Amino acid sequence: MIEVVGVLAAMLSLGTPLAIAAAGEAVLERTGVLNIGLEGMMLAGAFAGFVVCHSTGDPWMGIGAGIVVSTLLAILSSALVLAYAVDQVVVGTGINLLSLGATGSLFVSQFGTTGELVAVRTVPKFGGNWALNPIMLIGVAIVTFAWFSLARTRWGLAARACGESPEAAVAAGFSPLRVRFQAMLFAGATAGLAGAYLSLAQTNSFAENMTAGRGFVVIAAVTFGRWMPLGASFACLFIALAYGVQFLSKAKDLPIPYQLFDALPYILALVVLWGVGRGSAAPAKLGIPYRRSEG
């Protein structure tokens, strides 16, 4: 019984950042932008959160810093992907490298290479064995907000039109570039919160490349969730189970090689991608730059 609670609690704790990032990514992908740089944005959020919490002692200041830095990266992405219509995969890859390199170098230069853990204060926890925290509630609010704005508002209609047929959005009086930019800001902010969660709620420190592919797992989960914020978030909780089992396996001495558990979230994400395929749910213009026709 304790173990079931343990795995479920781990699923919630590990799934929350994924679900938060997935809500933003799902909205963004519905407008037609594939944000490969999500991994880098989360990593930058984790680092900024850690640094600011370390110097101010306030985890909430850290969370705010994580959101701001990640949003700045989203604005940089937007400048290239939206204003300059550069290939989204190339820009995302650039963002990931920049974030990996910058956070790694700054971390080593400021906190040394000793490998000694620099612990910071985390957000408060409650709920005993369940180890709940307030960001989980914020996560629920964010996912609900993403679902509502996409499915029930005029903006959501425009956003979906931008992903299917930007020309139709223009005809209805919306600017695809502006709508995509708004979605990009939301995706950047949620990625930053998700990243800061990793360093300030899930753990109490930062490590080089601490996101370890979570951003990519989230992108896979968005596909699995059929580009719907709710679906994507549940997909994240499902994949988080694999991370939870991983922690459990380290505590026990199982006859199965531990590397299999390390690889499990990624294998699960691949299996899930195979299962759902591309299908017809994918936004028709996903990954395709929109150029304002001149003249």
Add this chain to the structure above:
Amino acid sequence: MIRMGTLLLVPFGLVAILVLTLLVFGLPLGESVALLYDGAIGDKFGVHRTVVKSSPLILVALGLMLAWRAGMYNIGGEGQLITGAIAGATTFRLLPSMDGFAANLLILTFSAAGGAAFAGIAAFMYAKRGVNVVISTILLNFVALSLLSFVVRGPLQESSKSIPQSDTLPGTIMFLRFDSQSDLHAGVLFSITVSLILWLWLSYTPGGFRLRLVGSNPNAARAARIDATSVQVRSLLWSGALCGLAGGVEYVGVSGYLFDGFSPGWGFLAIPVALIGGLHPIGILGSGLYFGALVAGSKNLEAFGGGKASLIYAMQGIGVLAFVALHEWLRRNREKVSAG
């Protein structure tokens, strides 16, 4: 693909980014550049180090280029390099009595096959289920890293079973070393040969033309009755083969055994090499040598406590973003000129 104007600006841009990055991260500029220079091309050993470090960067970047030019965004170079090396080490484990040139050739062949097979998973998922290659190849990188960690502690672990690494290859199987005091090995010739072959193939053969057409204009390709999916799948398989070969060359050229840190991220470092090389085989030779020199020179930078690999990642990230922005800016200016 890339105009001369952009091409000439690239070296200046790369130097500017190097200076900028060193300044931003608070490293003493003059000393750092001097150290980088010494480590990379200061003496014979520096030059050798640069060439050796460039080799996997160029081979993987060429592989990635092949897939990218066909519209298949292979980000899985790291995983394909690692599985290639694993396949090579497995070949040696299964046929321990093999020796000399034949063994060398067999290991390299299976390395390429291993990389191709691993890329084949993503190719298969794409062809059958339309799974996005970017995502699947990225996820497969993590699977390959776990696989490497498993085999060096399990089936491929060295005979005494005490260290997590595979048995060391005998010197007779390893590539010829040109200099007994450096790592410079005959395998580096692969990168030059393959880039020349790919350049000729892409530019002057029907197959190369079909690949470029599928990548640049899938509709035109379909109109010309080209089976786009088949071309793309094959490009991804060959891409994986080259990345696997890079792993094999590192295995029989430099280390001689497998271990956890076998690849210091060659597959990731090679992505910007391919992009900044303008996705052109000859451009990749140039950018591969530049970043190889940075990797070689950054050995010396460690003295300052700046995470050396991290610094290169940062420079590459800025490099890629600046490169694509510049490219687009120049394109727009040309359009304005021709319109006005």
